[in-house]
Amino acid sequence: MSFGLPPLKVKPEHDDNGVKIQENTFGIRDPMIAGLGATRPKLGFVHPLEASEKNYHLNEEKLNLAMLRNVQGLHxxxxxxxxxKFASKVGRLxxxxxxxxxxxxxxxxxxxxGFEDILNTRDLCETAGQPHAVIERSLGLL
Incomplete structure (x- = not known):
């Protein structure tokens, strides 16, 4: 039952199915139309070490846990x-x-x-918003 009220979630008024971005002769989208981010996922890795360096912290953590398991046991x-896991789930608004x-x-x-310590300061953060709107969006009400 909708009772004639508008939905809480915003829905687009037009459908984008008719708009297709054309690719050039090399099979890459034009960056002037689709933006620079649209061309990157189709290119793959530039250097063989790029995939390894992207997962460096994960690989190091797995190696350390495997060595710890061999030395001290499974516990x-x-x-x-x-x-x-519990430290990453600390609840904050x-x-x-x-x-x-x-x-x-x-x-x-x-x-x-690292770069995130120097370039990601709270003074330069642009993600400030209205607290009520941010919480409603995280709960799926907006």
């Missing part, structure tokens, strides 16, 4: 994995910034200084 990696310090300490990333 040690299970305990560390459980602690990391979606509009509040989080440093994830506990997760960084458990993974050992608090020692490293």
């Amino acid at each position: 040690a990696p299970m305990k560390i994995t459980m602690e990391r 979606p509009f509040l910034p989080s440093s994830n310090l506990q997760h960084d300490v458990l993974t050992g990333r608090y020692i490293d200084i």
Whole structure:
């Protein structure tokens, strides 16, 4: 029953099925029409090490857990994995910034200084919004 009320979720008024972006002779979308992000997924990896470096932290974590399992048994990696999982699920409201310090300490990333530490400061953040709208969007009401 809709009772004649409009839906809470916004739906587009027009259908984009008739619009197709043409590809050039090499099978790549024109970046001037589709944007630079549209051409990247079809190109694949540029260098053989790119795939390995993209998953560096995951591969290092798997290696460390495998060594820990061989040395101390199955309980040690299970305990560390459980602690990391709970640390990543710390509940905060979606509009509040989080440093994830506990997760960084458990993974050992608090020692490293990377681009995200220098270029991703809260002063330069552009994702500020109305708190009520952000929470409603995270709950699926908008």
